[in-house]
Amino acid sequence: MKKVQHLLEWLKKHPAPTAASQPSIEPSTGVDRRNFLRNSALGGLSLGLMFDGKPEREMEYITQKVKRDSKPSELKITDLRVAVLQGVPFSSPIIRIDTNQGLVGWGEVRDGASPNYALMLKSRLLGKNPCNVEKIFKEIRQFAGHSRAAGGVCGVEMALWDLAGKAYNVPAYQLLGGKYRDYIRLYADTPEGRDYDEFAKHMVRRRDQGYTFLKMDFGIGMLADTPGMLVGAKNWSVKQQWNDAKPGMMGNYALTKHPFTRIQVTSKGIDTLAKHVGRVRDIVGYDTPLSADHFGHFDVNTAIQIGKAMEPFRLAWLEDLVPWFYTDQWKQISDAIDTPTLTGEDIFGKKEFIKLIDANAIDMIHPDLASSGGLLETKKIGDYAEEAGIPMAMHFAGSPICMMANIHCAAATENFVALEHHGVDVEGWEDIVTGIKPIVEKGFVKVPDKPGLGVELNEEVAKKFLKKGATWFAPTEIWNTRDSADREWS
Structure with a gap:
């Protein structure tokens, strides 16, 4: 008054x-x-x-005439569509989630996975508030399996964080609790060459690009054409580690779990692998961390023999020597060798990582955010490992959209070491999105402070990567109707 x-x-x-x-x-x-x-x-x-x-x-x-991007409490999902990109470096279905307020959220199904893994979730998302990220994740996580089968759930989770960040006008890392670092270190695959001289030229280029952490592939596939290197390999397509369409007399090598091939490596074969890694290490030098991956399908005994042979070269880690779910075998390997062991790129959810961590079975974890559960679940995985004193590297092989989801998660997780970058040599890769330029600078990515993931799809450039025969964000009304009960209990 x-x-x-x-x-x-x-x-x-x-x-x-x-x-x-x-x-x-x-x-x-x-x-x-x-x-x-x-x-x-x-x-x-x-x-x-x-x-x-x-x-x-x-x-x-x-404030009725003040422009608002969003009223978070009234935000609703109205549509979900997918466009499949090819060669970024593999196939990557991009998710677009639309809302009633004009905000768009971007996500990505993991490389090599079906876009249907995301589309079948549409009927579970329509009408929901995307800011309730964890609640929605708990409702749809039952539709995720390990590896690519988790791609839909994880891709949707990325898009939800993008929307929530845009609605509240904060970067995604802030919604995860804040950041531990301003720059994210990348590690790059070592490009192969016809000989060591060509390989050395590639390595000079990597150093000039600024990468301070590298990874190489070597394994029994490189021994397959030389007599006296392998035992029991003639009946398997050893050089077809990833080609699961090629059958063989003994079965499909790509789909046969490591212990069941009974392939062994001779002393001559192990010496050859050691010589190869030694040459690579001489080229890279010892100032740069060098990790290794893609060894082939063999048992725990052979894994230990190879691991011991690699010890003089101080590799940062040996990755996926045996399948991730053989916890006891991983512990055998880790206890027997001095080089750090690492696995996890195909694991969905914290539960299975906890088994490996509690058993002291591995020295490092390696989640792929597009399989492990998205930003929040991967942070929870990292936090659990951090409490046990275990570092976290992150696997990634997709477009800049998925990379930025990884960047925000890595920024918010204390025990993070380095993030993989598979698209280093893909021409036009950075132009697939707008909002950050350059994305990668001298082997690091600056954590963006823009809302959500911090980038928007550059449709003009992204369309150049559209998979042959695919349609650009085609209508998806066929996925609007939910046709099953989802409750997992009675």
Whole structure:
């Protein structure tokens, strides 16, 4: 009431100017200061009387013409569509989630996975508030399996964080609890060459690009054409480690779990592998961490023999020597060799990582965020490992959209070491998105402070990567209707 009396007294002392009086005009703006002050006071008084002391209604009225990107509590999902990109460096289905307020969230199904893994979730998402990320994740996580089967759930989770960040106008890492670092270190695969001289040239290029952490592939595939290197390999397509379409007399090598091939490496073969790694190490030097991956399908005994042979070269880690779910075998290997062991790129969810961590079976974890559960679940995995004193490297082989999801998660997780980058040599890779330029600078990515993931799809460039025969974000009404009960308990 005192405020109203004060305003009335002020108005009496400052009457509106008469026609004969000279208004006070501000030269720079042309504004009549007396009328402006008087009208402002009257406006405030009228608001107070109109809304009878309800400040929230006053604020709504005062700001009704202020542009808003979003009202988070009223945000709803209205559509989900997918466009499949090819050669980034592999196939990557890009998810677009639309909302009732015009905000768009971007996500990505893991490389090599079906876009249907995401599309079948659409009926579970329509009408939901994307800011309730963890709640929605718990509702859809039952539709995720390990490796590529988790691609839909994880890709949707990325897009939800993108939307939540945009709705609240904060970067995704802030919603995960804040950041531990401003720059994210990348590690790059070592490009292969026809000989060591060509390989050395590639390594000089990597160093010039600024990468301070590298990874190489070597394994029994490189021994397959030389007699006396392998035992029991003739009946397997050893050089076809990833080609699961090629059958063989003994079965499909790519789909046969490591212990069941019974392939062994001779002493000559192990010496050859050691010589190869030694040459690579000489080229790279010992100042740069060098890790290794893709060894082939053999048993735990051979894994230990190879691991011991690699010890002089101080590799950063040996990756996926046996399948991730053989916890006891991983412990055997880790206990027997001094080079750090690492696995995890095909694991979905914290539960299976906990088994490996609690058993002291591996020295490092290696989740792929597009399989492990998305940003929040991967942070939880990293946090659990951190409490056990285990570092986390991160696997990644997709477009810049998925990379930025990894960047925010890595920024928010204390025990993070380095993030893989498979698209270093893909021409136009960085131009697939807008918002950050350059993305990678001297082997590091600066953590963006823009809302959500910090990037938007550059449709003009991204369309150049569109998979042959695929449609650009085609309508998906066929996935609108939910046709099953999802409850997992009775």
